Amino acid sequence: MPTYKTAALVLRRIPLGEKDKIVTLFSRDKGKLRAVAKGARKPTSKLAGATEPLVLLRASIAEGSSLDVLSEAEVRESFPKLKADYGLILRASYACELLEKVMEERDPHPESFDLLLSTLYILQRAAQPDTALHAYELQLLAQIGYEPQLSACIRCDNPFDTDYPPVGYxxxxxxxxxxxxxxxxxxxxxxxxxxxxxxxxxxxxxTDAKSLAALELPTEALTEINRILRAHLRYRVEREIKSLGMLDAHRLGESQPEKVANVP
Ligand SMILES: [Zn+2]
Structure with a gap:
């Protein structure tokens, strides 16, 4: 079997029998792909930790006729700060799932790989993680040609300015x-x-990581951005993004900590 090496992020993994896993990877060179990680369910396996979500790998992949095989994987980054914060795990999981849902298999998008990777780093130190997450959503949409039209009216095409402002979406x-x-x-x-x-x-x-990590927006603006992006995505991503429900519930708890704490 021909083998190649690539940088890859682990988006998802599911068990395969007693010992193996099927991992969904987003590789820089080949795009989204699924590969069997043999023996990866055994805790002693070298592949065990390397085949968990939110890990950056240097992966050796053997091309199979149906599924590829992850033959070797070297962990390059495991985002410890991200994994220490439940809210950040949910946001990072959503970022991964969104990418997984909009990408076709074996359709390389190195720019989207770089975007997701830099977003995971930014989330670890963002003053306002949702701002970084919305920038990611918008930039990913732009990379695949689904970005919102914002500088001119989508119906009449007249450009916006202070005398001709946008008031709807x-x-x-x-x-x-x-x-x-x-x-x-x-x-x-x-x-x-x-x-x-x-x-x-x-x-x-x-796109500047430092500026994105430092940027904080007023809560009302963030709420409206979220509302618009959510509606925009609903028309463009046909499949349900499951991690959004958990993220929404968590956001509600973040914005109303006392109310949630009082629930018996
Ligand atoms: Zn118009």
């Missing part, structure tokens, strides 16, 4: 709306602030 069309078009499409338009659209644009373009 159409999730089905995938872009911001001017005042007349928001009125025209009132049944589907989500009202929003012009500032939110500007912030979405800024987050799409902001």
């Amino acid at each position: 159409s999730p089905s069309r995938g872009g911001a709306l001017c005042i007349p078009c928001t009125e025209f499409l009132h049944a589907e338009a989500m009202p929003c602030n012009a500032t939110t659209i500007l912030l979405l644009e800024r987050l799409t373009l902001l």
Whole structure:
């Protein structure tokens, strides 16, 4: 079997029989792929720790006729700070699942690999993890051609400026709306602030890790960004993103700590 080496992030793993695992990897060179990790369920296996989610590997992969085989894996990063914080684990798991859902197998996207990897590092030290996560969502969408249209109205194509601001968002069309078009499409338009659209644009373009880790947005803006992105994604990612439910429940607890603490 031909073998190649690649940097890869472990997105997911499922047990295969008593001893093995099937891992879903996102490799820098070959894109998303699934591989059998033989013996990886045995705690003594060299592959055991290397085949858990949120691990960066230097992987040797043997190409099989149906499934590839992960023959060797050297752990390069295991993101300890991320794994010490449940909220960050949920956000990182969502980042991985979103990537898994939008990528086809064996379709290389090295820029998306770099984006996910840098997002995992940024999450470990972000002042406001959700801001970094939304930047990731927007930049990933841009890489695969699903980014929201934010600089001109999605219906009439007139460019926005201070005298012609966006006041709505159409999730089905995938872009911001001017005042007349928001009125025209009132049944589907989500009202929003012009500032939110500007912030979405800024987050799409902001790639500097240090700035992203330091950036903090007002809670109301973050809530509106989340609402718009969620609706936008619903029209573009057909499959359910399971980790979102857990992340939402956790966010609710973060925003209302006392209320949740009082639940018997
Ligand atoms: Zn318009």
